Amino acid sequence: MVSPFVSIRRDLHKIPELGFQEFKTQQYLLNYIASLPQERLEIQTWKTGIFVKINGLQPTKTIAYRADIDGLPIHEETELPYRSQHEGKMHACGHDFHMSIALGVLTHFVHHPIRDDLLFIFQPAEEGPGGALPMLQSEPMQQWRPDMIIALHIAPEYPVGTIAIKAGLLFANTSELFIDLKGKGGHAAFPHLANDMVVAACALVTQLQSIVARNVDPLDSAVITIGKISGGTVQNVIAENARLEGTIRTLSAESMKKVKERIESLVKGMEIAYQCEASIDYGSMYYQVYNNEKLTKEFMTFVQQHSDIHMIECREAMTGEDFGYMLAEIPGFMFWLGVESEYGLHHAKLNPNELAIDQAISLLASYIGWKGNN
Numbered sequence: 012m013v014s015p016f017v018s019i020r021r022d023l024h025k026i027p028e029l030g031f032q033e034f035k036t037q038q039y040l041l042n043y044i045a046s047l048p049q050e051r052l053e054i055q056t057w058k059t060g061i062f063v064k065i066n067g068l069q070p071t072k073t074i075a076y077r078a079d080i081d082g083l084p085i086h087e088e089t090e091l092p093y094r095s096q097h098e099g100k101m102h103a104c105g106h107d108f109h110m111s112i113a114l115g116v117l118t119h120f121v122h123h124p125i126r127d128d129l130l131f132i133f134q135p136a137e138e139g140p141g142g143a144l145p146m147l148q149s150e151p152m153q154q155w156r157p158d159m160i161i162a163l164h165i166a167p168e169y170p171v172g173t174i175a176i177k178a179g180l181l182f183a184n185t186s187e188l189f190i191d192l193k194g195k196g197g198h199a200a201f202p203h204l205a206n207d208m209v210v211a212a213c214a215l216v217t218q219l220q221s222i223v224a225r226n227v228d229p230l231d232s233a234v235i236t237i238g239k240i241s242g243g244t245v246q247n248v249i250a251e252n253a254r255l256e257g258t259i260r261t262l263s264a265e266s267m268k269k270v271k272e273r274i275e276s277l278v279k280g281m282e283i284a285y286q287c288e289a290s291i292d293y294g295s296m297y298y299q300v301y302n303n304e305k306l307t308k309e310f311m312t313f314v315q316q317h318s319d320i321h322m323i324e325c326r327e328a329m330t331g332e333d334f335g336y337m338l339a340e341i342p343g344f345m346f347w348l349g350v351e352s353e354y355g356l357h358h359a360k361l362n363p364n365e366l367a368i369d370q371a372i373s374l375l376a377s378y379i380g381w382k383g384n385n
């Protein structure tokens with residue numbers, strides 16, 4: 012017999028949906044929230060997201076808790092009985108955990124209201140194109156503007172019973188990267204009469220790696236990952252088109268600017284060298300996740316003094332999170348929740364340990380309960 016929030020996690024795991032298409036997920040969350048006593052609840056939907064306010068007893072502030080709700084375009088390769096039922100989509104970044112933990116904390120405070128108001132934010136499209144920024148500017152957020160905000164992210168590399176956090180910079184600045192190359196197709200046997208975009212794309216991928224190695228200050232980390240290359244039509248035709256899809260990560264805004272300038276220069280060079288036309292699209296960009304120093308340190312002290320959770324003071328990571336936009340306007344923090352999985356985030360075999368769900372609910376319920384009465 013599993014706990015109710017593990018059961019909810021499994022239900023949600025079966026129905027992953029991509030950014031701004033989380034219709035079944037939204038309905039599942041709304042049905043669950045509707046099953047709770049409604050006296051203190053106010054609910055507003057925003058696109059495929061949801062805001063839930065629990066009215067406090069004598070509120071002096073509003074504490075927000077945010078969970079992201081979208082899945083990834085990954086074909087799940089686990090044999091779990093509750094594996095994804097949506098072909099080609101998977102909760103491979105733990106948003107099923109994030110949602111079930113948020114529902115667990117919400118349920119706790121519906122039954123045990125505290126002095127302050129609480130706002131639960133179920134946010135679409137974290138993996139892209141980004142739901143946090145428009146949700147921040149939305150009508151419900153203006154109306155129920157929180158004074159502080161918290162979120163967590165699962166961490167397969169840490170054991171269950173562990174959280175990892177640091178004050179200040181936690182996650183990198185990000186920008187997606189899409190480069191389209193258009194040359195001249197032709198017969199595979201006559202390369203001198205064509206401009207081959209498969210060759211150009213391969214050369215460009217290698218050149219892009221030189222930016223991190225040669226143009227970024229080695230003490231200021233950056234990553235350029237090309238996660239997908241496509242091009243051509245058939246094995247014996249020289250490709251007229253190719254497309255690179257990737258992401259840029261930098262710890263500083265200056266490095267992001269520098270990396271983009273260098274990409275633009277290399278792509279211009281590519282046009283001359285390979286006699287092609289190239290276009291760059293940066294897709295969606297996320298602001299760094301920067302944890303408020305005072306609130307983070309206060310939370311770390313709380314964890315050490317009032318819980319059995321082992322707390323690790325971690326380094327920053329090159330992951331991105333659009334929660335960074337919320338933290339840029341509202342003081343708060345994000346932390347990593349240990350879920351020990353052999354396979355990491357964004358892996359088709361990710362299998363986080365569900366024991367972390369109830370531990371996280373109880374940690375957050377006790378911290379928010381304390382903070383919302385003080």
Ligand SMILES: CC(=O)N[C@@H](CCC[C@H](N)C(=O)O)C(=O)O
Nearest residue numbers: 138139185186187258330331332
């Ligand atoms: C926590 C996490 O894994 N977040 C994603 C965010 C992706 C943003 C965007 N699609 C991009 O690739 O830049 C990550 O990949 O870090």
